[in-house]
Amino acid sequence: MIIEPKTRGFICLTAHPTGCEQNVLNQIEYVKQRPIKNGPKKVLVIGASTGFGLASRITAAYGSNAASIGAFFEKPPSEGRPASPGWYNSAAFETQAHKDGLYAKSINGDAFSNEIKKQTIDLIKADLGDIDLLVYSLASPVRTHPETGERFKSVLKPIGQTFTDNTVDFHTGEVKEISIAPGTEDDIKNTVAVMGGEDWQMWIDALKSAGVLSEDFKTVAYSYIGPSLTEAVYRKGTIGRAKDHLEATAFKITDALKDINGQAYVSVNKALVTQASSAIPVIPLYISLLYKVMKEEGVHEGCIEQIERLFNARLYAENLELDDAGRIRIDDWEMRDDIQAKVLELWKQATTETLPNIGDLKGYETDFYNLFGFKVDGVDYDKDVNEMVDIPGLQ
Ligand code: NAI
Ligand code: NA
16 A cells, blocks of 8 residues: 555654664664674563664664563554554564564563563563563553553643743644643642553562563663753653652662662653654754754764663663762753753744744654654655564564
């Protein structure tokens, strides 16, 4: 079939297998040039199909010859209906990994559930024995609690007072003011239940009791801080409370892993266009200005550049360069004073008329379409493509 993008607000309902494949191959090429000394060998990535998680899987596999199990929640294709992009990404990754002699298998389902945890542990036992790295890169709007069956929904709201500022609709380029009413105590509780650290801890507990964590095991989860501009709606909002909880969980996990000399880390990553971040108000305008400034300064990175640097310059380097709160910072270039001063200056000038010049709306839009395999360089979109793609290592 011929597959075209079908967008609804900040999501795209279709995905292109060839474009997704090309994105994955480009990431593999990038990492192959940058091998990791003493890197991971047996890796589980939760949230492995898109964004930072996919980049983590590719970095471990192609930077360090790691065997990888990817867990994710993606929609398979049906006749005439393309799969979700993470499905095609995983198919492309595992096809290439198998060609290159790398172990790569995957599990598609709700990682919050006990069933998926059990299935994953069984697979580790059968095939790998144990793992030395778990990357926790899940981003989800909902979670069903495995013990109580309660269903939580996360929300992106400020706390305490209404937040009002500009955002951009990147499809139309229109800059307009939005107001978001503050979240309730329940909103905070629900968002922490979905995006906080409880499920990360549950994974570790389950893996540890099953005896499938190696000596010197490491685990890393991803967080975000960002500038004062987005603070009220992000870091000091409901999602920020979840990130506080995630960060606190890292210390608890490290304590629980003492006997195997294990370590849990949080890495604070850069703001990037992913399916998760496109849904956050104000962030698209911030990202379009940030991209412009970082590209001009020659320090722009995408997911693969970020994660390759995380592994090579922090996680598997001599010095992790932890901040005062014990976190890894690969948002260091985003947060540079000169970069932030320029973004703040541009923020004050941003209107529908000025944004095409002062911001990188084109870059934002291209990255957005690329997430779904569209507008990827070198792909012929007029060519008939088979939507019924299998993931070769899918269990
Ligand atoms: P993403 O939307 O690209 O990836 C989410 C992944 O989680 C996908 O693999 C998806 O299949 C999987 N997933 C979702 N629900 C699932 C479920 N119930 N069971 C199993 N898998 C499930 O998101 P992104 O942006 O890569 O986010 C990953 C982490 O990085 C999040 O914790 C996010 O807060 C963090 N982060 C994101 C930043 C950004 O700007 N995008 C910046 C800094 C941190
Ligand atoms: Na991810």
